[in-house]
Amino acid sequence: MDATHLDTFIDALIDELTPVPAPEDDADRRLCHLLDSPRRVLDEQPLLAVLVAAVTARNLLDHVIAQAVAATERMGIPARKQLRSGADLLTSLGVAPGAAHRAARVGRAAHTLPALTRAQRLGGVGIEFADAVGKGITHIDNRVPLSEEDRAKVVTKLMIQTTPAQVAEKARAMAIDKAGAQPEDDQSVPVAENSDLNEMTVVVTEEGRVAATFDVDALTGEELLTALDPLCRPIPLPDGSPDPRPVGKRRADALGQLVRTYLSHSHRPMSGGVLPHVSLIRPAAAGFVDTLGFTGPVSAVTADLITCDSTLGTVIVDGNGAPLDVGRSERLFTPAIRKGLAVRDGGCAHPGCGRPVSWCDAHHIIPWGSDGTTSIDNGVLLCRRHHTAIHHGGWQVYLGPDRHPWFIPPHKPGEAEPAHLRSHARRTMTDLPTAA
Ligand SMILES: [Zn+2]
Ligand SMILES: [Zn+2]
Known part of the structure; x- marks a missing residue:
């Protein structure tokens, strides 16, 4: 079945779904009748058969959707409806954006991957898997151009994988392998150093978190690792015990710091005439x-x-x-007050930290919204990690009689209050020899 030859399928589908007063024998053979008069299936065999049939039907229908959406694009239908692409057309029908783009992508690639399309037509290949094969081929082809014959062979190798993730992994391995087998060419940039292949995705997840993946050339990667490395250092807790953060957490914290440092610089591109x-x-x-x-x-x-x-x-x-x-501008610490805080705190004031002044937020000890003033005696410099520890983590800070910040570790209500801590000399992330 080809996208331009859907008529027979559509006729069959309409027949299948149209309720007709048919003779008793085959009345319940129609799909809609089956849905209207469901039978309880309690035995293992029939239940598994229902699952297999439903998955096959889903695969087939996804294939039809992909083919049809690619056909609408070839005919220019989305543009006539003031839509950018077939994916937008699907979105307007209530398909989630990710699934819509996937369907359009798979439909567009279908004519270049006949073996895959044949398997989809039999209902044996899910759209996620078909998409992974298509992406895998693109990944390899971008690095080492594939002949028609090579392409068919690669498709076969990718299709014997079990999951989309394995397809992607196999494709990456094949790309590296094929690139290594290429004859040396003085003009060509090695794959590892080719920035044309760089790619980054950033999505806001359903939970509202932000997830990203990226694939960059060796030099950009080296720059990133060089920037992250010193920021990933373990920082002992105030009592000197080791940093409990696993390396992945320290790396993510370091990335946050890089971004905040960048945002605090004025030499960066504007957005709508203002610094974002x-x-x-x-x-x-x-x-x-x-x-x-x-x-x-x-x-x-x-x-x-x-x-x-x-x-x-x-x-x-x-x-x-x-x-x-x-x-209100009074909420903001002025440069003069920040300078005073920098002299007093010398960096993040949390005991044992000491991240540099330029990385620190100025925290209001008594919140500005609760009549706290914006002054040296109501301010304390805290890196984002320790600022978060105050707002989210149960730590408290106050200005001691020595007019320096003192910290109270988290404790449960009713429990004896732990000893209060002042900034001390065990400061990891600072150039200064001792605490302020
Ligand atoms: Zn704060
Ligand atoms: Zn800190």
Whole structure:
């Protein structure tokens, strides 16, 4: 079946789904009748048969959708409807964006992958798997151009894999293998160093987290690792015990630091004439939650952290999303006060830390919203990790009689309060010999 020869299939499908007063014998042979008068299936064999049939039907229908959406693109139908692509057409029919793009991608690639298309037509190949094979071929072809014959062989090798992830892994291995077998050519850039192949995806997950994958050339990778390396160092806890963070967590924390350092620099591209900053959008009316521009709703605790920090902005909006107030300037620590804090704290003041001044948020000891002032005696420099420990992690900070910040470790209500800690000399991430 080809996308342009769907008529017979569609006729059969319509016949199948149209309720007709048929003779008793084959009345319940129609799909719609089966759905209307379900029988309880309790035995293993029939139940498994139902599963197999349903999965096969799903694979077939996904194949038909992919073929049909590619056909609409060839005929220019999305453009006539002011849509960018067949994927948008599917989205307008209620298909989730990821699935819509996948269907369009698989449909477009179908004519170059006849063996795969034949298998899909038999209902034995799911669309996720077909998509992985198509992507695998593109991955290899980008690195080592494939002849028609090679392509068929590669498809066969990819199709014997069991899962889409294994298909992708096999494709990467084959690309490396084929590139290694290429004759040496002085002009060609080695795959590892070819920045044309660089790729990065960033998605906001259903939980509102941000997940990313990337694949970059050796030099860009080297730069990234060089930037991350010193920021990944383990930092002992205030009592000197080892940093409990696993390496993956330390690496992610380091990435956050890189981004914040970048955002705090003024030499960077503008967006709409202003330097892009993280903005918290805060509805004036009660009963609405605060949101961030890219990632959506955030909890009150995180909103407090954002409004506490002078480098992040808050925009108060009315019921229609129009800004009312762009934040009172007194909330922000002035350069003079920050300089004073830098002299007193010498970096993150949390005992044992000491991350440099330029990485630190200025935390309001008494929140600005609770009448806390923006002054040296109500401010303390904290790196993002320890700023978060105060807002989210149960740590408390106050200004001691020596006019230096003192910290109270987290403890359960009713428990004896642990000893208070002052910034001390065991500071890891600082150039200064001792604590401030
Ligand atoms: Zn704070
Ligand atoms: Zn710190």
